[in-house]
Amino acid sequence: MKITDVTAYPVQGERxxxxxxxxxxxxxxxxxGEAGLSGHEQAEVGACQQLxxxxxxxxxxxxxxxxxxxxxxxxxxxxxVLASVVSAIDIALWDIKGxxxxxxxxxxxxxxxxxxxxxxxxxxxxxxxxxDPEGHHDAVEAARAAVAEGWRYLRFSPDDEDGVxxxxxxxxxxxxxxxxxxxxxxxxxxxxxxxxxxxxxxxAVWFCDAIADQRPYFVEDALRSEYxxxxxxxxxxxxxxxxxxxxxxxxxxxxxxLEEELIDYARIDLCNVGxxxxxxxxxxxxxxxxxxxAVHNPLGVVSTAxxxxxxxxxxxxxxxxxxxxxxxxxxxxxxxxxxxRDGALVPGDAPGLGVELDRDAALAxxxxxxxxxxxxxxxxxxxxxx
Numbered sequence: 407m408k409i410t411d412v413t414a415y416p417v418q419g420e421r422x423x424x425x426x427x428x429x430x431x432x433x434x435x436x437x438x439g440e441a442g443l444s445g446h447e448q449a450e451v452g453a454c455q456q457l458x459x460x461x462x463x464x465x466x467x468x469x470x471x472x473x474x475x476x477x478x479x480x481x482x483x484x485x486x487v488l489a490s491v492v493s494a495i496d497i498a499l500w501d502i503k504g505x506x507x508x509x510x511x512x513x514x515x516x517x518x519x520x521x522x523x524x525x526x527x528x529x530x531x532x533x534x535x536x537x538d539p540e541g542h543h544d545a546v547e548a549a550r551a552a553v554a555e556g557w558r559y560l561r562f563s564p565d566d567e568d569g570v571x572x573x574x575x576x577x578x579x580x581x582x583x584x585x586x587x588x589x590x591x592x593x594x595x596x597x598x599x600x601x602x603x604x605x606x607x608x609x610a611v612w613f614c615d616a617i618a619d620q621r622p623y624f625v626e627d628a629l630r631s632e633y634x635x636x637x638x639x640x641x642x643x644x645x646x647x648x649x650x651x652x653x654x655x656x657x658x659x660x661x662x663x664l665e666e667e668l669i670d671y672a673r674i675d676l677c678n679v680g681x682x683x684x685x686x687x688x689x690x691x692x693x694x695x696x697x698x699x700a701v702h703n704p705l706g707v708v709s710t711a712x713x714x715x716x717x718x719x720x721x722x723x724x725x726x727x728x729x730x731x732x733x734x735x736x737x738x739x740x741x742x743x744x745x746x747r748d749g750a751l752v753p754g755d756a757p758g759l760g761v762e763l764d765r766d767a768a769l770a771x772x773x774x775x776x777x778x779x780x781x782x783x784x785x786x787x788x789x790x791x792x
Contacts, residue, residue, distance in 0.1 A: 407506065408432045409466055412458040412495060414451045414723040415765070416774040419735045424706040425450045427494035428763060429464060431501060437501035438763045440708035441492035441603040442677025446487050456480075466502045473683040489655035496681025497712050497759075504758030511712075511759055512719040515616050515686070515719035522750040524560030524600055524719045525728035526623075527552055528704075529659065532583070540579055541565075542586040549587055553595055558749040559623065559725055561589070561598040564605070565614075571782045573609040573791050585705075586735045588620040596623040596725075597647075602632045603791045604782075606670055614644040623725070624649040624671050624700070630791070633698060637668040649673050652702035655685045656680060664691045671724050675702035688718055698724035707732075707739045714744055714751050726751065738767045 408431060420699055425441040427730065441450045443686045460479050461472055476492045484492050496736050504511040512518050531548025532541035549560055560758040564580035580599065587597055605613060610628035617625075626649040626734050629636040630738040650669035654680050663669050676685050689699050699722050701713045710728065717723050739781075743760030745751050754760055780792045 407435070407466060407502075409461050409464050410622065412454060412461060412476055413792050414449050414454040414728055415768040416451060416773040417768050418771045419733075419738070421433045421446055421734060421775045422706075423775075424708075425490075425494070425774040426706075426708060426763065426768060427454055427491065427498055428765070429461075429466065429495060431502060433506070433614065435502050435505050435760065435765070437466070437498035437505070438761065439497035439499075439501070439681070440445055440676045440677050440706055440712070441490040441494040442705055442709065443487055443490035443674050444650075445777045446705075447773065448488070448774075449487045450491050450494075453487050455493070457491055457495060458660070464578060466499045467506075469496060469499045469683050472496075472499065473611045473680065474727060477680065483656075484680075485655050488612075490678050492685075493677045493679060493681040496683050497676065497708065500712075501758040502683045503623040505673060506758050510753065510755055510757060511715035512753065514716040515682070515715065517717045518725070518753075519721055520718060522747070523723075523726050523750045524559065524750045525557075525746075526561050526596070527557045528729040529560045529562040532562070532565055540582065542583050545583055546586055549591060549595075552666065553591065555731075556749045557733070558594070558597040559598060559729075560587070560591075561600055563600045563602050565567050566782055569780070569782055571604055571787055571789070572785055573605045574612075576603060577609045577616075579733070581613060584617045584620045584622065593621070596622075598623045598725075599780040600626040601628045603627045605629065607633075607636045608634075609638055611643045614640070614646045618645040621645050626653045626671075626673060627652065631663070632669070637663065638666070641716040646761055649700055651675075652678070654679065657684060660688050660691065660763040662693050664688075664697060667695050667697065669697060671698050673702045674699055675771055676716060677709050678702075682712065687730065689722060693722040696722075701726050703727040704729055707735055707742055707761055708759065710751070711742070711744065712755055715759065716752060718753060738764055739770060740764055
């Protein structure tokens with residue numbers, strides 16, 4: 407079997423734009439992958455054209471070899487945009503292997519160690535009104551509705567005020583929201599806080615201490631992940647589980663966080679870290695340090711399927727991010743061989759990832775720009791993290 411083509415499909419999905427990659431073979435088997443660097447879709451299209459030349463004519467079963475060629479074959483390390491497209495091609499290669507062998511992908515990763523994958527969703531709500539000036543009542547009602555749908559893990563983030571985010575003010579408001587949610591939901595629902603790098607070290611230390619008695623499942627990205635000294639200091643000062651890693655694109659980038667055990671949950675993004683091939687290596691490092699994996703998955707159908715198969719075969723598993731129930735973008739993906747049941751994803755037994763791409767539908771929903779991400783500012787007009 408040989409690779410005959412690699413094609414990028416920027417698609418406007420029902421929820422957001424996606425960058426999909428299809429890898430074709432001379433035996434008529436096609437694998438599909440997804441790149442994860444949101445806001446850089448057009449750059450990813452260009453990177454896909456470059457990496458295509460490195461894999462054409464190659465055996466798709468040689469995933470490790472092709473990963474090395476793609477990440478090291480142009481001398482400079484494949485980071486950022488390149489890493490995201492390496493991820494997409496790698497996922498597509500694993501999809502091809504599963505389809506060629508007639509096996510669901512999790513069987514190629516060692517077989518299932520669990521029957522289903524518990525997931526957390528993004529908590530909507532928090533609308534401010536005259537009677538609910540901080541939006542906590544609205545957030546509680548949204549949380550109750552999510553629990554009624556079957557979710558048992560809920561995530562929220564410190565919010566802004568019409569694009570203005572003052573870290574200290576936002577931290578205090580988020581602490582009050584955490585208390586309101588815990589009081590309303592009790593102890594049977596896990597609450598996760600994604601700070602999304604919006605705090606500096608003083609606010610992160612204060613916030614983690616303020617919510618410790620509310621028992622968060624974890625606090626994610628309290629600081630930017632490259633701020634290692636900050637994580638060292640936060641680790642010493644904090645009593646809550648910490649999570650980070652979605653911005654990291656290789657095992658070497660994860661290495662200090664894992665070897666120094668600065669986090670409790672590794673937020674591996676299969677569509678940015680280098681695909682399944684590299685994610686398996688990061689996960690092995692996690693297991694050696696008793697750190698759980700909570701995959702980052704805010705993306706589309708392919709990312710969801712890849713995360714599901716990865717987590718089904720993963721021993722140091724924590725929880726999977728899943729902002730929506732399966733079934734979205736059914737026009738582009740008419741086959742999605744998994745379902746949502748009681749707060750978890752349940753797999754089917756279709757080969758590969760268990761998804762099929764309708765190329766005509768993808769072309770009909772072509773997205774020619776790049777996703778515009780929010781830009782936050784401080785009250786004085788200076789830039790701050792979203």
